[in-house]
Amino acid sequence: MSAEEKLIFAQSLIREAGARLRSRSLSELKIHLKNKDISDLVSDADKQTEKFLVSAIRRRFKNQSFLTEEKSVAFKPGAQVWIIDPIDGTTNFITWKRDYTISIAYYEEEKPVFGLVYDVEADDLYLGITGEGAWKNGEKMAKLPQDKPxxxxxxxxxxxxxxxxxxxxxxxxxxxxxxxxxxxxxxxxxxxxxxxxxxxxxxxxxxxxxxxxxxxxxxxxxxxxxxxxxxxxxxxxxxx
CATH class of the missing domain: 3.40.190.80 (D-Maltodextrin-Binding Protein; domain 2)
Known part of the structure; x- marks a missing residue:
């Protein structure tokens, strides 16, 4: 499978994972917070999201390696590696239900190919492709100024x-x-x-x-x- 096919699949997958997290209501999160089992909730949400992402990628593509927040497996340099953060901003997720993300990066031969960061509640998808550019919701990002004081x-x-x-x-x-x-x-x-x-x-x-x-x-x-x-x-x- 080409990197382009993997990118198309990953974009759809990360949005689906975000929809699953959005389905967890703020009231549900506050009940857990009140009952002081916040660590269990965070761990559960992280693990479920990670399992969903890794399982879907493994079903679609063979011989892939993974480095994730919850678990990593041994792999050789030169492998096709997916680096996944199922929830970044867990305190925001629990407390405000905003400003948290899912990240998926794909590397080949120790070099970055593409990266996706999904701001779940804002429904903003950031994409970077090595050598081609960066986009937010399909709109290409401009180059940053180099002389800002x-x-x-x-x-x-x-x-x-x-x-x-x-x-x-x-x-x-x-x-x-x-x-x-x-x-x-x-x-x-x-x-x-x-x-x-x-x-x-x-x-x-x-x-x-x-x-x-x-x-x-x-x-x-x-x-x-x-x-x-x-x-x-x-x-x-x-x-x-």
Whole structure:
């Protein structure tokens, strides 16, 4: 099967997975939250979504490997690898039922082919194809400006990341506040990275990203001319 066939299938699949999550009402989530079994609900939703995605891909395509939030299996370099985050922004999912995503990235021979990030409640589908561009709901994203001053930049960083980087690396991120336009914390890494690629956000900083958080979204950043990296710790490999 060609990468194009896989992309067409993945776009339909990620929307179907999103529809399944949307069917879980906010009232249902609040009942779980009130009963303090939030960890069980999050784990259940993650596992069900991941199982749905992985099972569907395996039925359609043979000899595929997977790296996911809940489980990964051994595979050889050069394999056809799907990197899946079933729910990014789980606190948002539980508390507000918005600003959470599903991410699917497809890599061949350790190189990115395409990435999909679905903002479930907003019904916004972000797509990046290596060497071809990035799109939001079918509309191609423009290249990012390369000369924007820090004083006009909007930064997304959480209190947790500010604290961790100060404790572990001695980085005093709180001093950044006086040099930038403003700061926010959305609580969903993949969505932040997509909004960065779309020019709606200028800087995203985090002290605790995992491979599945960024594997799809960074393809959009690559295609719109943005820069990304893992400067504060050893770069996480796609292959474990």
């Amino acid at each position: 820090l004083s006009k930049c909007l930064v997304d960083v959480s209190l947790k990341s500010i604290s961790l980087l100060k404790i572990k690396c001695g980085i005093q991120l709180e001093k950044l506040a006086s040099y930038i336009r403003g700061h926010r914390s959305m609580g969903c890494a993949s969505l932040c990275l997509c909004r960065l690629a779309a020019g709606e956000l200028d800087v995203y900083l985090s002290a605790h990203l995992k491979t599945w958080d960024y594997a799809a979204a960074v393809i959009l950043i690559n295609e719109t001319g943005g820069a990304w990296g893992l400067p504060f710790h050893n770069r996480q490999a796609i292959y474990s």
